Amino acid sequence: MYLRWMIRRDNNGVDFGLWNSISPSILSCPIDIHSGNVARKLGLLTRKLNDAKAVSELDYALRELDKEDPVKYDFALFGLGVFEGFS
Numbered sequence: 476m477y478l479r480w481m482i483r484r485d486n487n488g489v490d491f492g493l494w495n496s497i498s499p500s501i502l503s504c505p506i507d508i509h510s511g512n513v514a515r516k517l518g519l520l521t522r523k524l525n526d527a528k529a530v531s532e533l534d535y536a537l538r539e540l541d542k543e544d545p546v547k548y549d550f551a552l553f554g555l556g557v558f559e560g561f562s
Contacts, residue, residue: 476505478502479502479505479546479549481493481494482494482497482498482499482501482502483499483502483544483546483547485547489550498543499543499544499545499546499547500542500543500544500545502544502545502546503530503531503533503534503545503546504530504533504534504537504545504546504548504549504552505530505549506520506525506529506530506533507525507553508525508556509552509553509555509556509557510549510552510553510556511525511529511533512556513552513553513555513556513561514533514536514552516561519533519536519537520532520533520536
């Protein structure tokens with residue numbers, strides 16, 4: 476999460492983007508219970524465990540959507556699970 480905050484820049488105040496010399500394309504989306512469940516429901520993730528293999532699988536799916544900034548979907552996956560009860 477720290478790397479995401481420091482590398483990515485957004486207009487919503489979530490990510491600071493202070494480290495301009497590092498591309499967001501190197502980041503992978505972290506998985507917690509909420510983002511993992513939503514990713515499964517959306518068909519982005521088939522693995523049942525929230526482990527390193529699941530991060531790799533989700534990373535592959537998100538890079539298909541945006542290879543330059545795959546982590547931009549993290550907040551949406553998390554938010555759907557926590558605030559919207561989507562999982």
